[in-house]
Amino acid sequence: MSKKLEVKTIVLKKTIKEQDASVIIEDKKTSLFKKLLKKPKREDVHVHSLNLYYECMLTVSGKYIADYYRKATHTISVDSNVQEIVFGDGVFPIRSKSTLQKAFTVARSKNKVDLQLEEHVFIEEENELVFDHHGTETKFPYKINSKTIENYPQRLLEENLSNVKKPETTHDAAVEKLKAFLKKPMDPDVRKLTEEFVLKEIAEVYVPVFEARLIGPNKKIGLLRIDAVRNKIL
Incomplete structure (x- = not known):
């Protein structure tokens, strides 16, 4: 890594409670087991468990100069x-x-x-990449400000440690992908090349997600996930 930075930890606030998530799950639970456009009866689908997870989105930002x-x-x-x-x-x-x-x-x-x-030629490229907790590049659909984030993120994560999903990709790997993204292919006939990569920020943003484990007809298992920030089924 070009420069060691302190990793920022951010936890987004929920906008819905567990009771709200339960209502949504009861309303949508049969849709997971739809077959040939036909849904099972509501009483044939049971909610086995409902848990709140904190899933990490890893963001890296930097600048490439050549x-x-x-x-x-x-x-x-x-x-x-x-x-x-x-x-x-x-x-x-x-x-x-x-x-x-x-x-x-x-x-x-x-x-x-x-x-x-x-x-x-003088080049200056600056940008940010975002990865979900599986390490897949994605968009960042959330607003970050004092109203949308928890005041004590580390404490909250420690209290829910078993339900925290850390990033599966390393910080170094994410930074290398950002470097490759910013550094465009150059002509072969280049001389007196001086280049620099400046790492500006690494942040772990934890998104609260309600996840329901459902049991349907013939004991089939399904997962229904709700983004607790955007109140949206994932």
Whole structure:
């Protein structure tokens, strides 16, 4: 990792209670066992357990900076009677035309000159990547402010340690993916390359999720998950 940072720990506040989740689950539980567009009877589906989990979303943000020279061709137009141009110590002839091009060229049309030059390039790319607790890249749909986060995140996680789902990817692996995302492919003819990666922030954002284990017809098992922040079935 380019730079060691203290990892921020954030826990989002629930917007629904367990009783609210139970009502939603009772209403939606038969949909998990629908077969050929037919749902089982409500009494044939039982809620075995309902637990609140805190699932980690890992966010990494940073900036990639590069400074280098690269070869480039710049084409300019010159008058029809110009055969070459002199630029510094270089002499650049006009672009040759094929027989077909000459046949369709309008009299006194412009000639083209290709200048083989070098460009001095400076790149600065800044962005953020977000991973769910399985390590899959995803979007971050939540707002982070004083009203949406818990005041004592570490204490809350420690009190619910058995129900905390830590990230399955490492911080270093997430940072390497961010580096690869920010660093665009370069031309092979590059010289005097200086580059730097600045890691700005690593954060573990824990999302409260109600998860119900359901038992349906023929003892089939189903899971119904509710995002307790957005009040949304996952």
